[in-house]
Amino acid sequence: MSSSSAYTKPEQFVVAVTRDEDMLKAVELRKDDQSLEVLWVKSTEANGDWSAFAAECGVLSGTSRGKKPDRNKIVTVGFGSAGVAFYHIEAPAVDREDAAAIVKMQVENLLPLPADQIEVVWRTRPSVNGKAGITLAAAKKELLQKFVESVRCIEPRTILLNCEAVVKAWRAFFGGDEKTAVVVSLGARNSQVCLAEDGQLSSAVVLDVGMEDFPEGPDEPGDYEEGLSPEQAEAADRFCKDMGSVLESFGLTDAKDLPIVVLSGGSSDIERVVAYLKSAGMNAASASPELGSITSQDGLNAEDLYEYRVPLGLAAMAIDDSTEGLKLFESLYVAAGEEKKKGGLYSRRVAGAIAAVMLVALLLTAYLVDAATYKRLSALESQPRFKEAGQRYELMKIAAQQRPDLMELLSDINSSEIKGITLDSLWFRKGQLVTITGQAQSTEQTYEFQKYLLGKSGIKEVNLEHPAKADKDRKVKFTMKFHYKQYTKKNTGL
């Protein structure tokens, strides 16, 4: 293997699809370490169908169509911001958990509907003087769920907000670098007005005024004052008033110098709108795509990039790991791949790994328990008192084995009810047979006495020796020897 070989981040492919008024628009971006490239752009005619368009773009899972989705592509879908409301609250600069509690407490007062009918997400802005601004985005759950159902056939990885994509596109492709700015994206029949703070969307409003409301005017933007028709003047006046209301809703009434950036593909119509805003005392300017920020084999021009600014912004968000989007669909939609990832926990490989880890843990626990028990018992055993107790017990057991119950023996011998038997002596010595001598009236009595002794527990093998009659008193003298328990066996002494 070559020493110069090194792991490089693989190329990323993102397909972003969104509905821009009646049209569906899609782009595919390829990103590698060095560059960002537009591979293709596509759009439908008016009222295009999601699944048909997705199939055309090659991203449809469409089992019914017999195609498998390309798992190497990230597919993202944009959600129009018309139904999304933005709110701002201020909270002490606390951690995310505490901020969540604050949001939860305040959100119920802000929302027009019960909390269970509204989906809310939030994002904190950098804190200033111990206070952190919190941006909340809220939308009706029903609306979001309907949208999810309509795009589920595409199996997008994420669903993002178009208004965030506008801000991202401005930053990424239109050279936007202002800390705070109002970004205006003009559509045919409506306009997206976004407040961008610290490079992120802070608030957004959709105005129902679009380019179609501005009838064609003079060729030169500077001539607008002289050549305005009454319709044009009315549309310009309405747009400027709407913009003033939007700025007021953003809390920017006094910010006269706040840059208002109108995204443009370089057309004179947009320049005319900018001129209207300027005439209303606003610090408006147009921003055109920077062609160096992105490459394209198809030779896309500024007008094309402007046309696809929203899907381009969506794709840039999906590709940029550092972008913390407002994930309004997070709890409502889980991508198929993500489901499989969660399901992967139950896969054989993961189960096997868990079983192996559990086995190792079990063995380790058993070992530690054994080691700890041994240590504890050894410590107990080595204690002097414990040793002494053990030694004492052993000695007591030996003493018990060495103490014949002589009272029991004497009692057994003497309790014979055979009349006429008189005992003369008894000799007990460990390791030897017990010897008793005595006298009886007759030989039969000696036999009877022998039988009596044999009937006693502990006495065995009673031998009658030398039964002989004495001449003097005619009595029979006898000697008997027998075993008594274990004491008469050899080597029984201490």
Added chain:
Amino acid sequence: MSKLSEKDIRTIRIGAICAVAIAVFAFGIKWLENWSSVRKSLSQTRSRLSEVAVDESKLASLMSIVPIFEVPQIEEKQKFLFRDKINEQLKKARIESEPLQIQNVRKARQTPGYKVLPIKFKAKCRFEQLLDFLTSLKENPYLAGVDELKIQCDTKQTPEKRQDVTVEMTVSTLVK
């Protein structure tokens, strides 16, 4: 820098698996040996402890034979303790014996680390007195065992008058 090929990645994976396997084999065997040794020692310790931790019935049986017992002292101390206690028990039974004879110590067969010290005595007494003495003998905390007992009646007396007996007895204690 060029990308790693599939072959490179596979080689790295196999290498990593082999390295882990070698480490597991090397340390695992030692660990298992150590565990085996711990388990053996633990088993021995438990066995020793179980000998001490006897059940109540066994202990009661033992206590009926040896109700009181003192751990043996060194010979110089133990022999006097034992002799004095025997003497006290004889007196308590009103037996007047000849002087107690302390015998030579001998090596104990059943109790390593200890020696056996016998004491022998001879007395004349009534049979009831002997029974009293034998009854009290197990209360002697130094008594290890009874080696010998010889009881002799005067055969010239009539059976009714044979309550006077001559007793010879050897009892032992353990000494360190």
